[in-house]
Amino acid sequence: MAEGPGRACPVSYRYGAEALRAEPSLAADTLYVAGGLYGNPLALDALLDLVASEPGARLVFNGDFNWFDVNPEDFRRINETVLAHLATRGNVETELAQPGKDAGCGCGYPDWVGDAEVMRSNRIQERLRETAQQFPELTARLGALPMFIVARVAGVKVGIVHGDGGSLAGWAFSQEALATAEGLAAARAAFGSSGVSIMASSHTCLPVLQRIADVPREAVLINNGAAGMPNFRGALHGIATRISVHPPEGRALYGTTVQGVHVDAVSVVYDAEAWKPRFLEQWPAGSDAHMSYFNRITQGPTYTMGDAVRLGRQAEPELAL
Numbered sequence: 001m002a003e004g005p006g007r008a009c010p011v012s013y014r015y016g017a018e019a020l021r022a023e024p025s026l027a028a029d030t031l032y033v034a035g036g037l038y039g040n041p042l043a044l045d046a047l048l049d050l051v052a053s054e055p056g057a058r059l060v061f062n063g064d065f066n067w068f069d070v071n072p073e074d075f076r077r078i079n080e081t082v083l084a085h086l087a088t089r090g091n092v093e094t095e096l097a098q099p100g101k102d103a104g105c106g107c108g109y110p111d112w113v114g115d116a117e118v119m120r121s122n123r124i125q126e127r128l129r130e131t132a133q134q135f136p137e138l139t140a141r142l143g144a145l146p147m148f149i150v151a152r153v154a155g156v157k158v159g160i161v162h163g164d165g166g167s168l169a170g171w172a173f174s175q176e177a178l179a180t181a182e183g184l185a186a187a188r189a190a191f192g193s194s195g196v197s198i199m200a201s202s203h204t205c206l207p208v209l210q211r212i213a214d215v216p217r218e219a220v221l222i223n224n225g226a227a228g229m230p231n232f233r234g235a236l237h238g239i240a241t242r243i244s245v246h247p248p249e250g251r252a253l254y255g256t257t258v259q260g261v262h263v264d265a266v267s268v269v270y271d272a273e274a275w276k277p278r279f280l281e282q283w284p285a286g287s288d289a290h291m292s293y294f295n296r297i298t299q300g301p302t303y304t305m306g307d308a309v310r311l312g313r314q315a316e317p318e319l320a321l
């Protein structure tokens with residue numbers, strides 16, 4: 001297993017899925033969960049418009065709302081806006097507020113992410129920290145955010161996490177891990193320990209909607225991928241998770257129901273043309289973020305919507321045998 005800054009998942013990031021058995025601190029008929037805004041202020045505007053289109057809807061930012069926002073004005077506005085809502089911290093915010101020794105970006109990158117990308121992420125985090133240091137009060141507030149929030153939508157318990165069921169920067173809810181029998185078994189175990197029926201995660205950068213079979217209730221994991229970056233080939237919009245007693249009425253890219261509650265992925269349609277020059281002002285060609293992300297920002301990843309939606313038993317290789 002690869003080691004070094006950006007690879008480790010610090011011990012302080014671990015809470016364990018049993019922690020999600022806590023009483024819900026939030027009840028809503030409609031809940032939006034948006035992780036991975038990644039410092040895109042245009043996606044923030046689009047997301048706020050989306051949530052405002054449903055009066056009474058609540059919004060939770062589940063971490064990594066910072067990343068590309070080394071511009072001090074973008075950093076200030078993004079964090080002031082996010083902190084006016086409910087939010088959990090991601091590894092990016094945690095490492096801004098309480099830099100762990102040798103944690104790097106705190107991403108906990110698995111072996112399938114190459115060393116060069118991990119090192120670039122560590123340097124992005126260092127550059128972002130220079131901006132954050134200009135805002136000590138905001139940065140301290142980031143460090144005080146919770147690692148997870150337990151919510152209730154029409155009696156159905158929802159665990160809102162950044163990484164996975166047990167850790168702030170865990171990768172167990174990544175599309176890669178969930179494509180394996182071991183990964184599905186681990187996700188089932190997390191649902192079993194947590195007692196929740198829906199988990200909304202982010203962190204791993206690519207979305208997944210995964211039915212969790214063989215727990216004693218209907219259960220679904222929804223990872224929104226990124227609210228502030230493209231998630232599918234050729235589709236230059238972000239994604240947020242919507243969980244509601246009401247059907248999505250044309251808003252959904254894909255979705256399902258859990259115990260009568262609608263669980264959907266919805267587009268965060270930001271002005272991609274306007275975002276490009278703002279990104280380039282902060283991260284010109286040759287910079288670390290440009291090398292890691294510019295292709296994705298302008299073309300999307302190679303991933304497709306068909307890759308993300310895993311609602312049938314055919315998605316569970318050990319059960320198909």
Ligand SMILES: [Fe+2]
Nearest residue numbers: 064090091203
């Ligand atoms: Fe993350």
